[in-house]
Amino acid sequence: MTTPRFLLTLPTVGPYADPAPLPPFVTDTREDRYGAFDTIAEVGRAAEVTGFDGVVAPFAHDAEEALIVVAGLLRANRWLHGVAGFHPGVGTPVYAAKLSASLQRFTGDRFGWWPVVDLDPVTARAQGDFLDGPDRYARADEFLTIAKGVWEHEDYTYEGRFFQVLAGGFQGPLAGRRFPPVHLSGSSEEALELSAKHADVHIFDATDDIDALIADLGARAAAHGRTVSYGLRLTVVAREDEAEARAVRGVPGHALAGSFEQVADELRRYVDRGVGTFVLDTEPHVEETYRLGERLLPLFAQEHARRHVQEHAK
C-alpha cells in the first residue's frame, strides 16, 4: 500500500467574520489588530505542529488570494507544504514561474500549484477570462508548458496561441529548484488529458467514479510516458465513536463521518484504490486540525514510518 499524504484546506473562502466582540465592560486588548490572516496563520501553524504534510488555499472568486496566503504561511513554518489555487488567466506563465521560483528558493521547495481551469462563465468573465470550452484547456496546456519550459531551460523560446516567450529561461540561483508540484482536477475528457500531460497529482471529488477515472487517466498518462498520482478532496468528521460523529451538526451528506478507526479504514480503502493524497475539509479549523492530527493521523503512523524509510533509502 502506498503511503498517504494529508493536506488541509485553509479557511480562506467566503466572507470573513471578525471574532465575536466582548461586552463593553470587559477589557479587550485586541483593538483592530487581528483579522483573517491571524486566523489563517493559526490554522497553518496547527497543521504544521500536528503533522499534516501541507495546506491548500483553493481558488474561488470569494476567497483570499492564494499565492499571498501560501507565501506567508510557508515562511512562518518549517515543514509545511503549501498549494495555491489560481486560474491560468491570472497572468503570463513566465511571471507565474518567476514568482514561484522565488517561493521555492524561500521555502526549500515547499510550494505547489493548483491551476483551476473549469470556472463557471460568470466567475471567469469577472476575472477577465472570456475563453470557452476546450480553448480553456488549450491555454492551460500552454501555460504549463511555458512555465516548465522557462524553468528547465536557460534559453527557451515558445510561440503559442495565448502566450509567447523569446530567449527566456531562468539562470543563476533562480534555476534548478523543484518545479511546483502541479495539482489539477476535473472529470471531463479535456481535464483528464491536461492532467495526463501536466499533473503530478489529480484531485478527485468524493462524488466522482474514481475507479473509472483513475483507469482512464492512468492510460492517458502512460500514452505521454508519464505517471500521475491521485488525490481526493473530502470532508471528514471523525470522533470517538460513530454516534458522536453523526451527531455533529451541519455535516454535508457526502462527508466521511465516523469513529477515528472507521474513518481511517475508509481512507485506507481509498488508498488501496490508488489515492495517495487526501485534501481534508474540516470545521472549525484549528480544533479539528488538532483533533485529526492527534487522533486520525497517528493511525497511519505505520505507513508514515514506511515512507520515511523509503525516502531516506533514496
Added chain:
Amino acid sequence: MTTASRSIDIYWRIGTHGDQRSLRRRLVTRGDWSPVVPGSITPGLRGGRPDGYTHLDHMADVARATELSGFVGGLLPSFPFTDDPWAAAASLARETTTYRFMIAFQPGFLHPVQAARMSASLQRATGGRVVYNIISGGGGPAQLWWGDKVGHDDRYARTSEFLDVLKGVWDGGPFSHRGRFYRVEDAGLPERLRGQPFPEIYFSGSSRAAIEAAGRHADYYLSWLEPFPALAAKFDQVREHSAAIGRSPRFAVRIDVLARETEDEAWEEIRRGWRHVDPALLQGPEAGGDSVGWLRGRSFIDWPVREYRELEASPNVWGGFHLLRGGPAFGLVGSYAQVAARLDELIALGVDAFILAGVPHLEEAHRVGEHVLPLLRGGRPDGGAHTSAPTVETKGNLR
C-alpha cells in the same frame, strides 16, 4: 509652496538579488548570486555545508533595520535576474511592523483583476502597507524574456488601462470594461477583500508616453536622480501634463547615497571602488533597450571619462554609481551634512518622497537613518548651514 502640511516619505531600497559587502568590490557575498564560499551569508556555510538560510532571511534583516532606522519602507525591485517582489512581500508581511512594501511590477505580466486580488489580500495581511512602483518596462531582449512583445508607447497605454481596471474592481464593482488590452464583465473584488486602502502609486518613466500616463494615474512621479536643473525641468513637464487633466502628482526621487562623517571619507570610498572599474565602461554608454530614462542618465556626462571626479555633475551629485554596483548612474556623495543639504534642495524643488539606497543595504540603512535623516530641515532655505546636530526632532517634522 506651503511646507507646513508636507510630510516627506523616505524609503530605503531592499536588494532582491543579493548585496555587496561594500562599494569597493563588486562581489556579491550576501545571497547566492555568486558561488557560496566561506564568508558568504544567506546562504552561508557552516562546517563546510550550506546552512539552510536563503537570501530572504537577509532581506528580513534589511527590512527590520529599515523600519527601525526611521524609513517608511522599502522599494523591492524586479528584473529577470531578481527574486520576485510579490513573493518577498507576502513572505515578509508578518515579520515586519511598519515597513511599507513598495512592489515594483510590470502591468503586462499580471491581469489587473489578479493584481487587485493579490493587492487586497496583501493589504489585509500587512494592515495596508502595500505601495506600487509601476514600471512599464525597459524594452529590448529583457522584455521578450518576460514574454512581452508590446512596444514602448503601447506599454504605457496598457499600463494606463491596467490601472483603470484595477481601480474599477477595487471597491467591489460590478465593473465592466472592454478595452484594447483588457476586458472584464461584472467584475469586482468579493466582500472578503473589499474596503482596503488603494495602494499609493509610484510611477516611473521618462518618455513622453510615460509622462502622459503618469499624469493620469501617479500619486508620485518617480525619477532616478539627475542633475538638479534637468530634474526640475522634468518635473515641470509632468506638472504641465497633469494640470491639463486636472491632476497634480507629487514627486519622488530614487537616489544612491554614499555619506560619511566627512566629505573626504566619502570620496575615499569612491576612490577605492574606482580602482576596480572595468576601463571599457569608461568609454561611454551602450544602449540595450528602449528606456528613455537610462539614456538620459548617461547623457549628462561627457564620455569618455578618466577620473571619478569628472563624473561629479554638481557638488555631491555623482554620476558613476552604475559603474560600482549597477543600476542608475546618479547619486549623492559627501558628508552627512552635505547629503542632507542636497536632499533639502530637492525638497525645495518639490520632491515629497525619496527612495534612498546604499551598499551594503543593512549597515547603510542604519547609517543614513541615524546620521543623515535627522539633519533634514524640510527644504527651508538656510544658507547651507547644515550642522551635525539634529535640528528637527524627527524625520518628517517640517515646521
